[in-house]
Amino acid sequence: MSEALEITGLRKSYGPVEVLRGVDLHARAGEIHALLGENGAGKSTLIKVLSGVTGAGAGTVTLGGRRLTLGRPTASTAAGVRTVFQELSTIPQLTVAENLLYGAEPLTPWGLVSGRRLRAQARELLARYGLARIDVTRPLGELALGDRQLLEVVKALREQPKVLVLDEATSALSSEDSAWVLEQGRRAADNGAVVLLITHRLAEMRAHAERLTVLRGGESVLSGATADFTDDELIVGMLGRRLEVLYPQRSGAPGDALLEASGLAVGDRIGPLDLTVRRGEVLGIGGLQGQGQRELLMALGGACGSRGSVRLSGSPYAASSPKAALAAGVALVPEDRQREGLFLQQQVRDNITIASLRALTRPGGLLDAGKAEAAAREQAVQVGVATDRLGTVVSALSGGNQQKVVLGKALLARPSVLLLHDCTRGVDVGTKADIFALIAELADRGVAVVFYSSDLSELVHVCDRVAVMAEGRIVGEVAADALTEQAILRLAVGVTPTRTEVAA
Amino acid sequence: MSRLRGHVSVSTASAFGLCAVLFLIATIHSSGFASGGNVRQLLVFSAFIGFAALGQTVVVLSGGLDLSVPWLMAFGGIQLSHWAGDGMPGGVAIALVVLAGAAIGLVNGVGVAWLRLPPIIMTLAMGGLVQAYLLSLGVLNTGGSGVPHAAEAAASDRIGPIPVVALVWLVVAIGIGIVLARSAAGRRVYAVGANDEVARLSGIDVGRVRLAAYALSGASAAFAGVILAGYVGSTYLDIGAPYLFASIAAVIVGGASIMGGRGTYWGTVAGALTLTVLSAMLPLFHLSDAGLKVVYGVVILAGVWLSQSGGALVARLRQRSSSPTPASPEVKSVEP
Numbered sequence: 001m002s003e004a005l006e007i008t009g010l011r012k013s014y015g016p017v018e019v020l021r022g023v024d025l026h027a028r029a030g031e032i033h034a035l036l037g038e039n040g041a042g043k044s045t046l047i048k049v050l051s052g053v054t055g056a057g058a059g060t061v062t063l064g065g066r067r068l069t070l071g072r073p074t075a076s077t078a079a080g081v082r083t084v085f086q087e088l089s090t091i092p093q094l095t096v097a098e099n100l101l102y103g104a105e106p107l108t109p110w111g112l113v114s115g116r117r118l119r120a121q122a123r124e125l126l127a128r129y130g131l132a133r134i135d136v137t138r139p140l141g142e143l144a145l146g147d148r149q150l151l152e153v154v155k156a157l158r159e160q161p162k163v164l165v166l167d168e169a170t171s172a173l174s175s176e177d178s179a180w181v182l183e184q185g186r187r188a189a190d191n192g193a194v195v196l197l198i199t200h201r202l203a204e205m206r207a208h209a210e211r212l213t214v215l216r217g218g219e220s221v222l223s224g225a226t227a228d229f230t231d232d233e234l235i236v237g238m239l240g241r242r243l244e245v246l247y248p249q250r251s252g253a254p255g256d257a258l259l260e261a262s263g264l265a266v267g268d269r270i271g272p273l274d275l276t277v278r279r280g281e282v283l284g285i286g287g288l289q290g291q292g293q294r295e296l297l298m299a300l301g302g303a304c305g306s307r308g309s310v311r312l313s314g315s316p317y318a319a320s321s322p323k324a325a326l327a328a329g330v331a332l333v334p335e336d337r338q339r340e341g342l343f344l345q346q347q348v349r350d351n352i353t354i355a356s357l358r359a360l361t362r363p364g365g366l367l368d369a370g371k372a373e374a375a376a377r378e379q380a381v382q383v384g385v386a387t388d389r390l391g392t393v394v395s396a397l398s399g400g401n402q403q404k405v406v407l408g409k410a411l412l413a414r415p416s417v418l419l420l421h422d423c424t425r426g427v428d429v430g431t432k433a434d435i436f437a438l439i440a441e442l443a444d445r446g447v448a449v450v451f452y453s454s455d456l457s458e459l460v461h462v463c464d465r466v467a468v469m470a471e472g473r474i475v476g477e478v479a480a481d482a483l484t485e486q487a488i489l490r491l492a493v494g495v496t497p498t499r500t501e502v503a504a
Numbered sequence: 505m506s507r508l509r510g511h512v513s514v515s516t517a518s519a520f521g522l523c524a525v526l527f528l529i530a531t532i533h534s535s536g537f538a539s540g541g542n543v544r545q546l547l548v549f550s551a552f553i554g555f556a557a558l559g560q561t562v563v564v565l566s567g568g569l570d571l572s573v574p575w576l577m578a579f580g581g582i583q584l585s586h587w588a589g590d591g592m593p594g595g596v597a598i599a600l601v602v603l604a605g606a607a608i609g610l611v612n613g614v615g616v617a618w619l620r621l622p623p624i625i626m627t628l629a630m631g632g633l634v635q636a637y638l639l640s641l642g643v644l645n646t647g648g649s650g651v652p653h654a655a656e657a658a659a660s661d662r663i664g665p666i667p668v669v670a671l672v673w674l675v676v677a678i679g680i681g682i683v684l685a686r687s688a689a690g691r692r693v694y695a696v697g698a699n700d701e702v703a704r705l706s707g708i709d710v711g712r713v714r715l716a717a718y719a720l721s722g723a724s725a726a727f728a729g730v731i732l733a734g735y736v737g738s739t740y741l742d743i744g745a746p747y748l749f750a751s752i753a754a755v756i757v758g759g760a761s762i763m764g765g766r767g768t769y770w771g772t773v774a775g776a777l778t779l780t781v782l783s784a785m786l787p788l789f790h791l792s793d794a795g796l797k798v799v800y801g802v803v804i805l806a807g808v809w810l811s812q813s814g815g816a817l818v819a820r821l822r823q824r825s826s827s828p829t830p831a832s833p834e835v836k837s838v839e840p
Contacts, residue, residue: 303705326707340705343698345765354695355706357688365687409706 004029005163005194010059012045019045020056021218027211029064032185032195034209034226038238038428040398041215043198047167050196051083052076063162080162080193084152084169084181086426092141097122099140100155129154129184146177146289153181157188164188165196170204171426174289174454175489182208200428201455202231216240239430246433247461248440254464255279258448259300259317259330259417263308266295270472272308277417277448282439284463285452286488292472293452294335297419300450301325301332312417326355331415333406333423337399341406344395348385349376351394352408379408384434400431407438417448424453436462456485468492515759515767515811519774522757522807523781530785537785540665546780547670548659548735553776554673555728556744557751558680559609559721561772564755565684566717567697567764568616568623573725573751575631575638576605577744580729582638585650585739594654602727608634609722613715627718638741655734669731673773680769693717697764725751750779753804759811771811778807 005027012020020042027033037043048054050061055071062068069075090099097119098105106117122136131154134147143151149172156164166185170178185195185208199205205212206226214222214237222229222237235243258279265271270292277283285293299306302325310317312328319325322332334340343351353360353372360372373390380387383404389397394405403423410418420439424432439462443449453459459466466478468491476491478484530537556573563570580601587597608630615626661668684690695703696713704710728747733739754775760767782803786796 301705321707321709322705323707323709332705334705339699340701343695343702343765345698346694350691354691354703354708357691361688365689366682367686367688367691369686413707 003027004064005033005196006060006062007046007050008060008062010046010049010061011057012049012054013057019218020049020059022220023059023215023218024220025213025223027194027196027213029192029194030189031211032189032197032209034197034199034205034212035215036199036205036212036234036238037215038398038430039400039426041238041428042218043215044167045218046215047083047165047196047198050076050163050165051081080160081165082156082159082161082163083165083167084149084156086168086171088148088152090140090148090152090155092139094140095137096126096134096140096143096151097136100125100136100151100158102155104158125154125158129157130180144290146173149173150177150180153184157184160191161188161193163194163196165198167198168200168426170199170201172289172422172454175456177289178204200426200432202234202429203457206231214238235429238428243429243433246429246436248437250282250440250464251444254281255446259310259312259450261300261308261310264296264299264310265307266292266299266304270295270299271306273474275467275474277450279416279448280443280446281465282443282449282451282463284459284466285450285469286456286459286466286478287469287475287492289454291469291492293469294421295472296469297332297421297450297452298334300417301330301334301419303332303334326413326415329414329416330419331355331410331413331417332419333410333421335421337402337406341409342394342402345393347391347393348380348397348405349373349390351405352376352379352412355409356412356414375412376408379412382411383408383438398428400427403427403431404434407435411442415447417450418442419450421452422454423451424455424458432458456488459483459488460485470494513768516771516774518810519758519771519778519807522810523774523778526778526781526785526803530781530788533785534788537788542784544662544665544667544670546777546784547673548667549784550773550776550780551667551669551673552728552732552735553747553750553754553779554677554773555724555731556747557754557772557776558676558724558728558769559717559719560725560751561680561755561758561760561767561769562684562693562717563623563721564752564760564762565697565764565767566693566713567700568714568717569752569762570609570612570627570718570721570725571624571748572608572612572627572631572634573721574744574746574748575634576608576722576725577729577732577747578638578739578741579608579634580605580726581651581655581733581736581739581743582641582741583726584652584655584730584733586641588652589650594652597652598654598658598727598730601730602723605726605729606719606723609719609725610715612722613718616718617711617714635741651733651737651739655730656737657734659731659734677769677773684769689713689716694765697761697766699765750776753808754779757804757807757811761812775807779804 003026007023007025010020010023023042023046035043049056049070052071052073052075060067061070063079068079100122101118105113106121108114119136126132126134126136131150140148149169153169164185170181173181185197189195197205197209209226211224212226213220214234216238255278257276259277261273261275263272273296285296287293295304298304300319302319302322310319317328338344353376360368360375362368376390377387380390385401385404385408394402424435439449451463460483464480466483466488467474468476468488470492478487536542556577560570560573583604584597584601587600588594612627612630615621616623659669663671692708692713695708696710700710729744732743755772756762757778758767758771758775760771782800786799791799
């Protein structure tokens with residue numbers, strides 16, 4: 001059995017901080033190998049070393065028996081390493097065809113790019129991967145986020161990689177798109193590639209990866225065949241401790257209606273929608289990706305214009321701006337924490353207090369520094385960010401901690417309605433458990449929570465009730481006693497339940 | 505709230521440091537440079553840049569740029585002469601000119617914040633409009649008599665050894681420094697400059713912040729024009745021309761990011777002093793006109809590099825040392 005990819009004793013420090021402390025990873029050609037670990041465990045750094053973005057302090061990487069020169073992107077590319085990042089690396093202003101064949105454009109005899117052949121080759125490439133529906137002449141920026149992610153995969157597969165890294169490439173995708181990406185991963189493996197799969201979804205990992213390596217604190221702590229480990233063992237491996245509960249018990253029962261929307265519409269594609277959220281209730285929003293969930297949450301949070309009427313505690317609520325929404329007690333945790341949620345170059349404390357400046361200002365306009373510090377500290381404790389991190393620049397935090405800071409900012413505004421847009425995406429299992437515990441605590445205190453997640457099992461376990469959206473409308477609701485992944489999916493894809501199921 | 509000081513203070517310090525070094529070199533070369541009269545002169549000239557760049561600092565911090573500054577300075581002087589010529593009392597005329605400057609700046613803000621015009625285009629166009637208006641007044645090339653006494657007094661009076669302009673500048677700098685660092689308004693300016701979408705979603709009225717920044721820039725540029733005209737004793741259309749570059753360079757030499765979200769007004773103060781000392785000392789070295797311009801440009805680029813990269817470097821070091829690693833062992837003094 002040949003070990004196609006061998007990583008041995010890899011070490012890497014950023015200044016005095018050692019992020020990789022002896023990582024070993026052995027993966028075979030033809031296998032999907034899962035790389036697991038919490039945010040901050042060193043997965044991203046390992047991938048950066050592998051793809052040549054950064055060098056290493058010690059250790060070796062061999063690919064098919066040949067030692068890889070580290071720290072040179074060109075060396076890694078030449079050796080056949082291709083990475084699909086969660087963050088998009090395509091150029092939105094260029095067309096689909098130009099992006100797909102970037103750096104490999106077909107030329108005319110005069111040395112100019114042949115647009116006709118470029119488009120033809122791109123169409124052929126897409127057809128090979130079953131994506132002929134995508135128009136290659138459109139600017140990439142006009143495509144849906146999911147499609148753009150799929151194109152990243154096609155781009156990586158273009159030259160038959162020897163190592164294909166899927167770095168949380170499915171975290172933002174709907175289940176069908178995820179399935180497509182994983183199917184391409186399998187095909188690449190069948191063609192003899194090593195596929196490294198990085199995911200926070202254990203079920204996805206179980207279904208697709210034959211073997212796995214778990215990183216914790218920059219070291220490889222577990223490795224072997226997937227079937228040899230239970231989920232509990234993996235979680236202990238990742239966290240270094242046992243996770244007591246992922247989904248907490250809820251005590252309170254929902255109270256009276258707090259937020260009532262009727263005839264809510266955004267643009268001419270979304271709505272009209274009717275929706276009610278009660279005090280102390282966690283209302284899930286389900287459905288396939290891009291069915292108007294984003295617009296619904298943005299509209300309720302005042303972040304995009306909408307029509308229709310919304311009442312809050314029985315009085316009219318005009319969500320004309322995020323400012324108005326926050327003043328009325330409606331806080332939104334937006335979809336993209338890096339672009340919509342955080343001032344990445346500012347400190348944790350400044351990020352937490354920015355949405356609540358009014359309450360922290362003395363008469364006369366100056367901030368009450370002591371009060372602001374106390375508020376930031378209290379909020380950090382509530383969301384579980386170490387208080388000695390208050391002065392840290394947010395960009396230096398792991399993804400999980402960044403998400404907690406966004407939550408802290410929203411909660412400091414003391415909302416009575418909390419809108420959560422996929423707040424567990426790309427977040428490790430330990431942080432997820434913390435976030436779910438927080439949601440339960442808030443609901444038990446009477447906060448109405450609207451929770452959208454691309455992960456079905458989260459919807460089932462976190463929510464009291466799930467409203468399912470399709471094509472901009474709410475197509476149905478699944479009540480607590482019937483809340484299963486199948487029930488949500490059926491509504492999402494428009495399958496009516498059979499009679500026996502209705503009876504049951 | 506002094507959170508933003510962290511590495512900004514490094515930039516500010518490096519700008520003040522550069523200024524001190526230049527001053528020292530000039531003094532060593534010719535001792536008269538440090539004379540009371542010359543230092544007073546330098547402070548007054550710095551104050552012109554300091555006021556021209558005051559609103560500019562806030563505009564840049566909020567992620568914009570104001571290229572109408574030189575024309576608002578011309579407006580400040582010429583409109584003042586015009587109104588004073590009509591018999592308006594000097595003090596009232598100055599106040600009205602500054603208010604009018606704020607109103608013109610507000611129009612810049614409307615263009616940028618509401619019509620979403622690129623700041624460079626909006627403010628350049630506004631400069632053109634102001635220029636056209638000034639031409640239409642027909643009071644250009646006013647003699648010294650046209651500038652009211654109040655403006656001349658503002659520019660040349662002293663309290664003890666210190667020029668009044670410099671004192672006013674100091675008080676304003678302290679005020680703006682406090683507002684930027686310690687008020688909710690200041691935090692909103694930084695937030696809008698750092699990422700306007702995050703700011704919007706955090707409940708900040710982004711448009712209002714921009715309007716206020718451009719209005720302040722209009723007012724401060726008009727005031728700079730008033731004291732400049734008072735000092736020169738006459739006004740002309742191009743009086744503000746050198747300040748297009750100076751008002752931006754002072755902000756950037758002072759360590760602010762041209763992309764917004766980072767910087768301080770104290771940095772701009774240091775930048776204004778640096779530019780003034782530099783342009784005052786270079787003629788002492790008997791350079792050709794061309795050589796002078798080259799040295800001027802190179803020193804400013806060096807200053808910008810110092811304040812921009814110096815701050816980032818220290819921030820990186822701090823970021824590292826704030827991670828949970830054992831601190832470097834401290835040398836303990838041996839007990840006797």
